[in-house]
Amino acid sequence: MKKIRTPQEGAGAVLSVRSTTASNTMPQTPPEGVLSGFSATAAQFIAASQSAATKRAYASDLKHFFANGGSVPASSAVLAEYLARCAEKLSVATLERRVTAIHKAHLEKNLESPARSETVKRVMQGIRRTLGTKQRQVQPMAKDDLLAALVMIDRQKMTIKAARDRALLLVGFASAMRRSELVAVQVEHLTYLSNGVEIFLPSSKTDQEAQGRTVFIPQANSQRCPVRALAHWLEVSEIREGFVFRAVSRHDRVARHGLSAQSVALVVKASVARAGGDRSKVSGHSLRAGYCTSAAEKGLQPWQIREQTGHKSDVALATYIRPIGRRRLPSLL
Structure with a gap:
């Protein structure tokens, strides 16, 4: 299948400087x-x-x-x-x-x-x-946390919203994409293969010149397969083009506009809370950190993890590998 690469959105305006009496709207006119x-x-x-x-x-x-x-x-x-x-x-x-x-x-x-x-x-x-300069780090949504959240999602009465949340968590974890990348994915960026799906990212935080990169999500031999979850969401939502992940109303109807990056955080927080976790300790970054941490615990080398995440260096990657497994280390004494 040929990937269709959508053009970048039009260039935004450079920040203009407002006085203290300026309106609350975002500056639009370049200085x-x-x-x-x-x-x-x-x-x-x-x-x-x-x-x-x-x-x-x-x-x-x-x-x-x-x-x-x-x-x-x-x-x-x-x-x-x-x-x-x-x-x-x-x-x-x-x-x-x-x-x-x-x-x-x-x-x-x-x-x-x-x-x-x-x-x-x-x-x-x-x-x-x-x-000090230590930044707050949210808890990673590791595999066990993800599975617990999926169980509670499946119990939702809103079947379409449940399908979206399930696909969002599984694809977000398996792809290790940033929130902004995840919500920017469009149907035209997907290429289905026999063993998984490729997602083309036209640009990202560390790809300011829009060279683009492709993320591969392999199929899983279980009911927790992100590829099947994605296909099921697109089927029940009847989305054929445009943004993959969209808002769902309280009446379980799919909106035309895509989700915001903040919406990813809200879905993660709600899913963790339903599973009995502390929503204040997680955010949209928890999925990406969860992949990095889980991959490191499985023994993947940093360069292998960076191929999926798009990190430019091991130093940058290290901030996403959280020490949840240190308590499991055996004593050397």
Whole structure:
């Protein structure tokens, strides 16, 4: 079967800088400092230099900065005080991203960035030394957790929603895709083979230049086969084209639009909660972490796992292999 590769969505707009009285909508107009004097074609390519997810994150960061008394341009003293006030509430990783968003907002206006000042650098260094840089890690949804969740899904009265949730969890685990990749899969990206299914990913978080890659999901000789679960979902939902994973209404009807990345997290949390687990300890990343952890416990080499996950290095992969199996190690004493 020939894979049909859908074109990328149109390039989004570069972040524009709003004042504290700006509306709550996401910035749409590129700042004049970036696009002035360029043709429409050049402006489009400049706007496409960042992914939509990055633009949304930076827009959210700037909105928070403005809501807390910030502005562009901002002095180093204002930025330093903002970071100090937020240090007790936000993670170090979030603060670092806020600094980056504010820094880029100044550069886009051809302004001197306060993030380059020694004052801001020392404040961030003090925050790291005081609070540490360890990021919160959700629990992986390992095989046993997945099986328990599937049992509870099958007991749902909404049969179509149950078919979707079952396919979403199994495909999400077996493919080890990111949430954004999973919800972006379209019927045209699927190629069924005799021993499984190939899913073409036109782009991803680490593939900003859209070279694309293919993920293979093998068939399983059990009722928990992700390939059969996917085919069953597409059959009962009567989806023939477009997004594979879609919203399902309370009346068990399939929507036309695809799921959001956050919806994956909600499905995972609900499935874990129904099985008696703690929903606060899992997220959409739990499926990807569950595959990586389970594969490592089965003895797969890092390069083999990276072929499936798309990680560029063993260092990046290591953050997804969670130490749930350490308690099972035998004593050496």
